[in-house]
Amino acid sequence: MAIITLTTDFGEKDHFAGATKGAIYSELPDVKIVDISHSISPFNIPEAAYIIQNAYSSFPKGTIHIIGIDAEINPENKHIAIKLDDHYFICANNGIMSMICSEIAPEKIVEINIHDKIQTSFPVLDVFVKVACHIARGGTLEVIGKNIPEIKPIKNIVPYVNDDKTQIIGSVIYIDNYGNVVTNIKRSFFETIQKGRDFEISARNYTFKKIHKKYSDIVNFDIPENKRHDEGRKLVVFNSGNFLEIAVYKSNSATVGSASTLLGLGLMDAVSIKFTPKPVIPQGMELPKKIHNVSDFE
Amino acid sequence: MAIITLTTDFGEKDHFAGATKGAIYSELPDVKIVDISHSISPFNIPEAAYIIQNAYSSFPKGTIHIIGIDAEINPENKHIAIKLDDHYFICANNGIMSMICSEIAPEKIVEINIHDKIQTSFPVLDVFVKVACHIARGGTLEVIGKNIPEIKPIKNIVPYVNDDKTQIIGSVIYIDNYGNVVTNIKRSFFETIQKGRDFEISARNYTFKKIHKKYSDIVNFDIPENKRHDEGRKLVVFNSGNFLEIAVYKSNSATVGSASTLLGLGLMDAVSIKFTPKPVIPQGMELPKKIHNVSDFE
Amino acid sequence: MAIITLTTDFGEKDHFAGATKGAIYSELPDVKIVDISHSISPFNIPEAAYIIQNAYSSFPKGTIHIIGIDAEINPENKHIAIKLDDHYFICANNGIMSMICSEIAPEKIVEINIHDKIQTSFPVLDVFVKVACHIARGGTLEVIGKNIPEIKPIKNIVPYVNDDKTQIIGSVIYIDNYGNVVTNIKRSFFETIQKGRDFEISARNYTFKKIHKKYSDIVNFDIPENKRHDEGRKLVVFNSGNFLEIAVYKSNSATVGSASTLLGLGLMDAVSIKFTPKPVIPQGMELPKKIHNVSDFE
Numbered sequence: 001m002a003i004i005t006l007t008t009d010f011g012e013k014d015h016f017a018g019a020t021k022g023a024i025y026s027e028l029p030d031v032k033i034v035d036i037s038h039s040i041s042p043f044n045i046p047e048a049a050y051i052i053q054n055a056y057s058s059f060p061k062g063t064i065h066i067i068g069i070d071a072e073i074n075p076e077n078k079h080i081a082i083k084l085d086d087h088y089f090i091c092a093n094n095g096i097m098s099m100i101c102s103e104i105a106p107e108k109i110v111e112i113n114i115h116d117k118i119q120t121s122f123p124v125l126d127v128f129v130k131v132a133c134h135i136a137r138g139g140t141l142e143v144i145g146k147n148i149p150e151i152k153p154i155k156n157i158v159p160y161v162n163d164d165k166t167q168i169i170g171s172v173i174y175i176d177n178y179g180n181v182v183t184n185i186k187r188s189f190f191e192t193i194q195k196g197r198d199f200e201i202s203a204r205n206y207t208f209k210k211i212h213k214k215y216s217d218i219v220n221f222d223i224p225e226n227k228r229h230d231e232g233r234k235l236v237v238f239n240s241g242n243f244l245e246i247a248v249y250k251s252n253s254a255t256v257g258s259a260s261t262l263l264g265l266g267l268m269d270a271v272s273i274k275f276t277p278k279p280v281i282p283q284g285m286e287l288p289k290k291i292h293n294v295s296d297f298e
Numbered sequence: 299m300a301i302i303t304l305t306t307d308f309g310e311k312d313h314f315a316g317a318t319k320g321a322i323y324s325e326l327p328d329v330k331i332v333d334i335s336h337s338i339s340p341f342n343i344p345e346a347a348y349i350i351q352n353a354y355s356s357f358p359k360g361t362i363h364i365i366g367i368d369a370e371i372n373p374e375n376k377h378i379a380i381k382l383d384d385h386y387f388i389c390a391n392n393g394i395m396s397m398i399c400s401e402i403a404p405e406k407i408v409e410i411n412i413h414d415k416i417q418t419s420f421p422v423l424d425v426f427v428k429v430a431c432h433i434a435r436g437g438t439l440e441v442i443g444k445n446i447p448e449i450k451p452i453k454n455i456v457p458y459v460n461d462d463k464t465q466i467i468g469s470v471i472y473i474d475n476y477g478n479v480v481t482n483i484k485r486s487f488f489e490t491i492q493k494g495r496d497f498e499i500s501a502r503n504y505t506f507k508k509i510h511k512k513y514s515d516i517v518n519f520d521i522p523e524n525k526r527h528d529e530g531r532k533l534v535v536f537n538s539g540n541f542l543e544i545a546v547y548k549s550n551s552a553t554v555g556s557a558s559t560l561l562g563l564g565l566m567d568a569v570s571i572k573f574t575p576k577p578v579i580p581q582g583m584e585l586p587k588k589i590h591n592v593s594d595f596e
Numbered sequence: 597m598a599i600i601t602l603t604t605d606f607g608e609k610d611h612f613a614g615a616t617k618g619a620i621y622s623e624l625p626d627v628k629i630v631d632i633s634h635s636i637s638p639f640n641i642p643e644a645a646y647i648i649q650n651a652y653s654s655f656p657k658g659t660i661h662i663i664g665i666d667a668e669i670n671p672e673n674k675h676i677a678i679k680l681d682d683h684y685f686i687c688a689n690n691g692i693m694s695m696i697c698s699e700i701a702p703e704k705i706v707e708i709n710i711h712d713k714i715q716t717s718f719p720v721l722d723v724f725v726k727v728a729c730h731i732a733r734g735g736t737l738e739v740i741g742k743n744i745p746e747i748k749p750i751k752n753i754v755p756y757v758n759d760d761k762t763q764i765i766g767s768v769i770y771i772d773n774y775g776n777v778v779t780n781i782k783r784s785f786f787e788t789i790q791k792g793r794d795f796e797i798s799a800r801n802y803t804f805k806k807i808h809k810k811y812s813d814i815v816n817f818d819i820p821e822n823k824r825h826d827e828g829r830k831l832v833v834f835n836s837g838n839f840l841e842i843a844v845y846k847s848n849s850a851t852v853g854s855a856s857t858l859l860g861l862g863l864m865d866a867v868s869i870k871f872t873p874k875p876v877i878p879q880g881m882e883l884p885k886k887i888h889n890v891s892d893f894e
Contacts, residue, residue, distance in 0.1 A: 022358075
């Protein structure tokens with residue numbers, strides 16, 4: 001039994017998500033429909049790219065993902081379907097898939113061409129649902145579109161590295177429900193540039209010299225609980241999606257504050273990492289082993 | 299396998315929607331439950347009427363729709379079940395169904411009378427779920443209620459037309475997730491009054507002389523993308539539910555603004571359409587054919 | 597077919613809930629997943645305790661409830677699984693279950709010990725899902741944890757009663773979607789202390805001498821509808837979960853106001869009940885029967 005997921009900016013109130021599900025069940029009564037998110041900010045492509053990248057791979061192979069953001073068709077915004085990592089994605093060719101595609105090459109990309117039969121102001125329901133049900137029934141992409149070699153890229157999604165590789169300049173791509181500030185700097189990219197060096201992460205007026213493994217690593221459990229003041233403390237982690245994240249321990253934007261509210265960081269703001277030059281080693285000396293515990297990023 | 303949908307003002311946080319689903323699965327383990335919306339504004343009957351009208355017909359025939367808005371029973375607020383267009387609706391008799399029923403005559407309306415056995419402060423769970431499961435098992439409406447001839451109407455839901463049919467005065471019935479302003483003027487109603495005449499739509503201090511087919515019709519794709527300034531431009535369309543809607547291209551109330559925030563339009567505000575008298579045709583002359591392309595509303 | 601419910605503070609936007617569902621379906625394609633709530637305030641344990649207590653018992657026996665609040669494992673925050681009332685609960689041992697457990701004794705509590713194989717910064721997905729699927733397949737709690745005698749209690753969740761039992765001092769534990777103010781005073785507790793006496797409920801500067809059976813009991817239906825002014829009127833009820841609740845008839849925080857906004861009541865605020873001493877009965881006299889209609893709380 002196929003699974004179809006929905007990631008949209010429809011919001012929680014409007015009828016769009018409900019109507020889309022009704023249309024799917026009308027074609028395929030036995031399919032499973034899973035909401036990934038309907039609360040993407042309207043027309044926010046980087047947010048949608050981040051959400052779908054982090055959610056899709058938990059689903060079984062063969063899952064079909066409908067992404068309904070900025071989906072109105074026009075001369076510059078075509079509809080596409082992609083097979084990648086044994087998952088299917090149906091969306092507009094507006095850059096949403098470029099984050100996933102920068103890591104895993106698509107097996108197949110088609111530009112959907114079933115529109116001659118469809119006049120619509122609700123393309124997710126009238127086009128994407130039809131394509132998803134076609135795939136769920138075992139249909140191939142070639143039947144509903146023509147092959148194209150590549151997708152439209154999204155701008156400024158990759159962090160910048162200077163020539164001598166002493167600095168990474170990334171940016172904030174997502175603020176999560178806890179107000180944590182997610183950057184576009186991935187763990188693997190960071191490690192490739194770091195090569196064991198010390199570093200300093202800067203965001204606004206704040207600096208960090210350590211990346212923790214998990215949020216509660218900032219707590220000193222040797223101090224009695226009633227004498228600790230850890231809630232509200234800032235830290236840096238690689239989050240569960242392996243993105244560098246500036247967080248606040250047990251944050252809540254509405255009460256104790258969050259990384260976003262306390263540091264004043266919003267979408268597109270810069271976060272930079274400076275690496276310390278490796279110490280010059282005088283002749284005849286040897287560096288002690290394991291000054292830096294790379295696996296700990298300390 | 300039956301489908302039961304839920305449209306309520308329970309919100310996303312409270313336990314009410316979850317508990318309702320638990321109660322349904324306790325009676326019918328194999329039913330499908332689909333959320334249409336739980337974010338209707340509390341006690342807002344026109345909003346609920348708009349949502350259910352636009353969502354229900356995408357579902358398969360036979361679907362059962364629970365509408366949990368203002369559902370506490372009292373001498374003036376009875377519970378009803380309606381069969382209409384081969385769908386079932388269970389709700390309070392508070393006007394929610396009058397928008398749908400003004401377009402399609404109900405096949406059957408019953409006032410639910412199973413309450414003698416039920417003392418409840420949670421009628422959706424204790425009454426509506428029981429009725430829905432009864433219908434899902436193939437039960438008839440007569441078993442759970444007595445026939446009534448008509449439902450309670452909702453006030454001011456239909457736009458006003460003046461006597462010489464030169465003006466429609468409608469009102470805002472819904473603000474959607476993009477901040478688009480939806481009026482109660484439907485396409486069919488508009489066309490019936492328009493009869494090909496030119497028109498001017500007024501809302502606050504803004505006027506529009508054209509109704510576009512889709513949002514991106516306002517974009518001139520001949521101008522290079524980086525020289526265009528279309529985001530934030532106002533336009534009028536008939537939306538996917540065929541309601542006249544004042545929209546803003548790629549709107550976002552939190553960033554670039556929306557029709558609601560930029561025009562200052564809220565629920566119940568007036569939107570009027572004035573029609574230009576047809577030009578008097580002097581004797582012996584003929585009007586050129588197709589001055590107005592009615593199908594384009596231009 | 598097993599049911600797994602989700603109650604978390606993941607919010608509606610992030611990918612966490614979607615990814616969790618994907619992981620469950622990857623293990624168990626035929627399970628049913630039901631969202632109870634993803635909008636618990638971040639790290640708010642009393643809110644989560646209230647939501648799960650009010651939702652769980654509507655589900656069929658055997659249902660498995662994943663509660664993802666403050667779930668990062670650390671020396672003071674272990675993962676547990678509980679069997680209680682023929683339902684299963686999987687959560688951190690942070691007090692979330694103490695509200696339910698204060699009413700119904702758990703059949704079994706285990707501290708989950710499958711973590712040696714799992715390095716995770718997303719414990720709901722990596723640990724709770726594994727445990728839930730193990731239980732759904734018919735596995736026992738002993739396989740995934742070691743028995744522990746009791747759970748961590750939550751502080752200040754029970755109302756205070758003075759020594760001569762003339763006063764209850766409770767507190768606000770939840771504000772619902774309608775802005776209704778829910779206290780921690782349960783109907784059974786209230787009745788045990790009241791013993792038929794008159795009472796006065798105080799919250800901020802407001803007092804109430806009556807507890808209504810339902811919200812619309814405050815309406816006088818003998819007065820014509822257009823002469824009534826009942827929307828916005830304050831009242832006290834026992835809600836559908838049997839908690840004492842200060843409510844406003846047809847409230848809406850954004851428009852007419854709600855109990856929370858109109859009375860200025862927030863989480864943790866005090867709500868007290870003073871009981872009137874029973875009148876002294878002079879010798880030879882008898883009290884008339886049924887001065888107080890206890891069942892009406894009047």
